[in-house]
Amino acid sequence: MAADLLIGIDLGAGALKTSVIRIDGTLAGEASAPIATSAPYPGWSEQDPHDWWRAVCETVPRALAAAGARPQDVLGISFSAGAHTQVLEDADGAVIRPAILWNDQRSGPETADLRRQWDARILEIGANRANPTWTLPQMLWLRRHEPQAFARVRRLYVAKDWLRSRLTGTWETDTIDAVGTLMADASTGGWSPELCAMIGWPLETLPPIVAPKTVVGTVTAEAARQTGLAEGTPVVCGTSDTAAETYGAGMTGEGLGVVKLATAATVSVLSRHPRPDFTVINYPHIMPDHWYVIAATNSCASAHKWLRDTFFKRGGEDGGEVFREMDRLAAAVRPGAEGLFFHPYLNGERSPHWDPLLRADFVGIGFNHGPGHFVRALYEGIAYSLKDCLVALRAKGLDFSTARLTGGGAKSALWRQIVADVLDVKVELPAVAEASFGAALLAGVGVGAYRDEADAARRVAIVSTATPDPERAALYARGHGLYCEIQAALAPINHRIHAFVQDERALAAAHREQVTHG
Secondary structure: OOOOEEEEEEEOOOEEEEEEEEOOOOEEEEEEEEOOOEOOOOOOOEEOHHHHHHHHHHHHHHHHHHOOOOHHHEEEEEEEEOOOOEEEEOOOOOEOOOEEOOOOOOOHHHHHHHHHHHHHHHHHHHOOOOOOOOHHHHHHHHHHHOHHHHHHOOEEEEHHHHHHHHHHOOOOEEHHHHHHOOOEOOOOOOEOHHHHHHHOOOHHHOOOEEOOOOEEEEOOHHHHHHHOOOOOOEEEOOEEHHHHHHHHOOOOOOOEEEEEEOOOEEEEEEEOOOOOOOOOEEEEOOOOOOEEEEEEEOOOHHHHHHHHHHHHOOOOOOHHHHHHHHHHHHHOOOOOHHHOEEEOOEOEEOOOOOEOOOOOEEEOOOOOOOHHHHHHHHHHHHHHHHHHHHHHHHOOOOOOOEEEEEOHHHHOHHHHHHHHHHHOOEEEEEOOOOHHHHHHHHHHHHHOOOOOHHHHHOOOOEEEEEOOOHHHHHHHHHHHHHHHHHHHHHHHHHHHHHHHHHHHHHHHHHHHHHHHHO
16 A cells, blocks of 8 residues: 555544544544543542543544554654643653633632723733633632642643654644644744733743644654554644634635534534624634634534433433434424423533623423423524524624534434524534544645645544525524523523522531531
8 A cells, every 4th residue: 555644533522532634635534532520629620641542542543443554654654632731840750730611610709800800901912802611811820729740841742742742752833733822923823922921921831833744753663662663654743623624615715604413512614814803703714824713602412412411311222323313303393392492501601692601401301392392492402502603703704604513413414404404504424523523634735645724634634514494594583582581581581590599519528527527
């Protein structure tokens, strides 16, 4: 076999996937491994970076075997992972603490303080508003609550960069993930002394910044031994998962949007420049001289999995088959779920509310509702939340008539149709709707397998299309109005519930203290 394969490795919130593709854009082989998330306290979300590396060492040989490929057949490798998630190392190169994930909500008070003091200035420099998703408030939390860990930091890695450094021994990040820390100047592409000074963060702990397609090193002998890759294989920097997904879905020009149904759900659209605003997220794109603007909902496939594991999965049942049965049950239910509504705020919410205290709900339950209604209401509720995101983008003058779907939720034909009907746009499904595919294409750009970024993206194939039904679209337009009214009515109650839970925890802690000390 000629050396004509590319590898993309994507670290998701629940699993790491390695994809091997051919230069023509077809998938040759893939493998995935689960990643455990720890929530030691409510609102926390952490992972052990060493689990990520274990998953790389496990999935790379399996993906190569699935492709029937030899390590020397690989032209290049690249990575993607969730933005904002950081790995902190000390002077000896040891990981200081578990990585705080993008969906962690602990830094709500730090976010409030940053907004109170520098809200407009942070937006002006970083093109984004501070919220608990971003590295900046997370590291302010670290300084306040774990000062010893803060003092030990000598290197900050964004998640995919730490993984890549295990292959190459080098330390750098790309322009997109740098902006994703909210510690960089979006206009210059370099680190911002002013933003870092707001939290007392030392600039020398931040890595050099390069373009996502830059070859930053090669696979070392030790990494080759652990992964089964060939020593000397070129490694390309890579980028954030959403950038890789939108690129891998073929978003290379205006008028095409990308909807991601993954752990979180996002709506992305391409722009010639950032649209700094308190309601949307701005990143540079893989396509030169372009940005992509995002609105996002925190819980999507994670909510789907929660529903499965909490109410549907029993004993040792196969999780995939349970998902398929849930899909069949939902398909038998009429659009609108007979008045059952779901808000997917299982871990607070981002666009357009930016409120970590919002809580999920099922509203309108009656004796007529069975299991399928709850699944359909979940599909529709997440689609309504995506409609909220699209409304926020349209308010900035950004729109699209066709959306490419990515993420695990895109496998459901029913969910794809619901998204088409609720958003009232045509929905297309790429042959490979994964961030690891976009990362593999990026590896090809970096090693010269393609002329440029646009040439690589032409390999994206569309395998399915869903068009909106006018009657269902009209019904869902009314449903979205009700969805918004319910959200507005419950938001203040959600805040009071949060206060109630905090009081309950304080009482429980006091009781434990009393029992312990008699």
